[in-house]
Amino acid sequence: MVPQLMTAFDLDVADIGWLTSSFLCLYLIFQVPGGYLADRCNARALLVICSLLMAVACYWFSISETMLSASASRAFMGVVTSPVIVVCMTLASRWFPERYFPTLAGLIEAFALAGGGLGPLILPNLMEAFGWQGAMQAAAIFGVVLAAMIAIFVKSTPPVSVSDVRLHEVTCGADLEIEKVDTSPFDRVSFSLCCMYGFGLFAVITSFGGLWGIPFFYERFPGEQEAVADMVALVFVGAAIGAPLLGWLACQVGSTRKVMMACAVISPIFFSMLIFCQCSMLVMALICFMCGISSGGYMLAFSVVKSISPAERVGVLLAITNGSMLLAGPVMQLLIGFILEGIGHDGLSALSIQDYQLAFVPLLLCQLLALIVAVCLKKQ
Incomplete structure (x- = not known):
């Protein structure tokens, strides 16, 4: 358009x-x-x-x-x-x-x-x-x-809300437990860590997939414009598949934190392969897809925030988490643009693959930040 x-x-x-x-x-x-x-x-x-x-x-x-x-x-x-x-x-x-x-x-x-x-x-x-x-x-x-x-x-509330059922179960089981749930303070540190985790992983999807991936692959695979666009789209396809798949895996494992750590380890590995690996377009397309799946772990931050949020503030805290992830787009896109502008003074056509690789290092640092955050995050 x-x-x-x-x-x-x-x-x-x-x-x-x-x-x-x-x-x-x-x-x-x-x-x-x-x-x-x-x-x-x-x-x-x-x-x-x-x-x-x-x-x-x-x-x-x-x-x-x-x-x-x-x-x-x-x-x-x-x-x-x-x-x-x-x-x-x-x-x-x-x-x-x-x-x-x-x-x-x-x-x-x-x-x-x-x-x-x-x-x-x-x-x-x-x-x-x-x-x-x-x-x-x-x-x-x-x-x-x-x-x-x-x-x-769409119905706003079920006849008996899930929270009411859980409250009944806890009340019948242990009075001390419900007192602990009601009086536990909001964990601001864990909330901040979740926001940073989402920022770190979502930056790859919005910055590489949303803007800089196509010019990078134009340089990497010259003359393959249509195939390049499809290849970058696989990052989004992988994220769309990975988000519910990783959520389901967290349910099966019983620990969101473990899956978050796994994503934070795997995502920088695949992204490093994506920007540094010399391979065919078919292999690169597979790497893009796997990079999208592993980066889809950003949505696990919503689950942790939901679990630590007071009932009356769930919407606001989820919104702040969502905003912190979306902020990765303009921040990292601009940063990569400034780096490329400083390297090459004659426009995109004068940039080499090595220039793009250097400019993508901040995205790797974002993913490493997500790994550090996942290690530090308390088990919820």
């Missing part, structure tokens, strides 16, 4: 950067307010309202005639979608026992990643048939349909 937008609004590259970043900036800023709403409001009503407002934002974007209007509509999209992930996780925690939460959180993240992956496949066909305005209006219609489906099928 970028070329069409540049033509429609007479934009340069910097303007496109501002237009696309307006969504993420507001999405990050409104994570905490969105989490507060998730804690205080009816979950079904909040999802319906967010879906309808997102439909309004898509239609607004489709009829925008100026850069200011388009940026404002994108920013509005970021505001109205900020509570959605947290609300979905809150619903999962209400309807299912806590031991299933890692798997369910992984499934929610998998569908979110799948939505991002399906966009580049569906939007080009819609734009070819109806133009970019028609494609956005189709997205608005889908938002209205989604809101109707949520209103019909």
